[in-house]
Amino acid sequence: MIESEDLDFTGRRVLVTGAAGGIGSAMAAAFAAHGGEMVLADFDGEAIEQQAGELGGGAVSHQYDQGDAASIAALAAAVGPIDVLCNNAGIIQAGPLLEQSPEIIQKIIAIDLTGPLLLVRHIGEGMVARGRGVIVNTASQLAFHGSATRAAYAAAKAGLVQFTKSAAAEWAPYGVRVVALAPGRTLTPMTVPFLATEEQRREGLKHIPAGRYGSREEMAKLALFLASDAASYVVGETLIADGGYVLL
DSSP, X not given: OOOGGGGOOTTOEEEEESTTSHHHHHHHHHHHHTTOEEEEEESOHHHHHHHHHHHOTTOEEEEOOTTOHHHHHHHHHHHOOOSXXXXXXXXXXXXXXXXXXXXXXXXXXXXXXXXXXXXXXXXHHHHHHHXXXXXXXXXXXXXXXXXXXXXXXXXXXXXXXXXXXHHHHHHGGGTEEEEEEEEOSBOSTTTGGGGOSHHXXXXXXXXXXXXXXXXXXXXXXXXXXXXXXXGTTOOSOEEEESTTGGGO
16 A cells, blocks of 8 residues: 555655656646646756746756756766756657757757756766665656657657666666656647647547546656656556557
């Protein structure tokens, strides 16, 4: 049975990236509601500052570029010791593979795979030294099946799943848990363009046994669980939350 203290993050510093909107903002709200000391980061400096202000409770904000190694290092240095990292920031740029330039492909890989790896490397160093910490990487259902117009994105998220396993195996002996959450089709500002028409929404639902799209709040609750003491024996796993999409 999950006890209330299992979900208590009082006194823990929680860094959420991509927290200016979408799943990231819901994650920030969920951890703050359970006592977390919130550190929010995003590419959009103005939006993340506003988000921190609305969240209150002493939340602080940082602007950074996940596609830039120096910016990631600077973020890690600025935030200081972190107890929980929700490694959530990412982008989606869909299109036929033959129509995507090498520059676009490299950008997707940099932001959705290389950037998260580098941030884990920086934040995880302190966790290993202190002998405690949790990292929740945001992957995707597309890590587990193909997509005709999201080849680079799917490849990056699949890489993040394997990275999660490898980092977990390496750091679990030091008291650091690394896990991942793989959201399915979730209604966020990032995904709305792909569900803009009634036809797109109907077609999308055909592939979801649950018969609906997920919500940001549902994904945030799962991240909260994965980072909590209730999941203390969960190491290296990726929790797929997609309404059953990958079953078909």
